[in-house]
Amino acid sequence: MAMQKSSEKRERILQAGIQTFAVNGYSTTTIKEVAKTAGVSYGTVFTYFENKEDLFKASVLEPLEEVKSVMFSIPHPSEHPAEQIKETIERQFRFFAQQTTYARMLQYVIGQPERFPDLFKELDQFSLHLREALRPLILKGQEKGELIQLEPNDISDSYLSFINGVRLTFIDSAEEMERWDTFIRQAYLLFGPSNP
Structure with a gap:
């Protein structure tokens, strides 16, 4: 169950990344904005993605x-x-x-x-x-x-x-x-x- 929730959270962050990067581009997108869109804390993003570049690549x-x-x-x-x-x-x-x-x-x-x-x-x-x-x-x-x-x-x-x-x-x-x-x-x- 915890694994499923973890997977769902990562997917939410990924979808928020796609949405945010698509609208704002790479340079003006912030991890804070992605976290807010995904409904997670700023630090949670780094649980699944090493940095902004890693999230963009994914x-x-x-x-x-x-x-x-x-x-x-x-x-x-x-x-x-x-x-x-x-x-x-x-x-x-x-x-x-x-x-x-x-x-x-x-x-x-x-x-x-x-x-x-x-x-x-x-x-x-x-x-x-x-x-x-x-x-x-x-x-x-x-x-x-x-x-x-x-x-x-x-x-x-x-x-x-x-x-x-x-x-x-x-x-x-x-x-x-x-x-x-x-x-x-x-x-x-x-x-x-x-x-x-």
């Missing part, structure tokens, strides 16, 4: 694991790769629609590679791995004539840029899925379907 990297599990959950190509791509895009967009605050954190780091080189490298590796995960589906779609011949890496890069851009540009609530349905259709067009 705020970027720990949620990334969930993002990876969704984004890399790409099926092995079947005889209908275009349909699989549509389903993958829809799943990924519906997930990203929920990531308003965390997406701001990612953008903050991506926009400052010289300031956060290690975290930037981790996010860059994520992009490269997504390319590799999408590649078999794209190639199969091209082989089957369901997708036009475009460079798979260019398609993946365009797609990732689009999904990130949509999440950062449109901060409306994820409940407005009608708008997101339009973005999902647009994202599919980036793959060059021969029959849109």
Whole structure:
């Protein structure tokens, strides 16, 4: 029971860190502010995180694991790769629609590679791995004539840029899925379907 409470408290602090860093950035965020947002004492934060830098790093990297599990959950190509791509895009967009605050954190780091080189490298590796995960589906779609011949890496890069851009540009609530349905259709067009 004590272990569970400890884990819940750490998660509250982590979520408060994500929220606070996303709004204020690294420099102006204070541990005092994170503690207040999490509803814990100032000293309690240091029970779970060594310092502000450690909390910031955890705020970027720990949620990334969930993002990876969704984004890399790409099926092995079947005889209908275009349909699989549509389903993958829809799943990924519906997930990203929920990531308003965390997406701001990612953008903050991506926009400052010289300031956060290690975290930037981790996010860059994520992009490269997504390319590799999408590649078999794209190639199969091209082989089957369901997708036009475009460079798979260019398609993946365009797609990732689009999904990130949509999440950062449109901060409306994820409940407005009608708008997101339009973005999902647009994202599919980036793959060059021969029959849109």
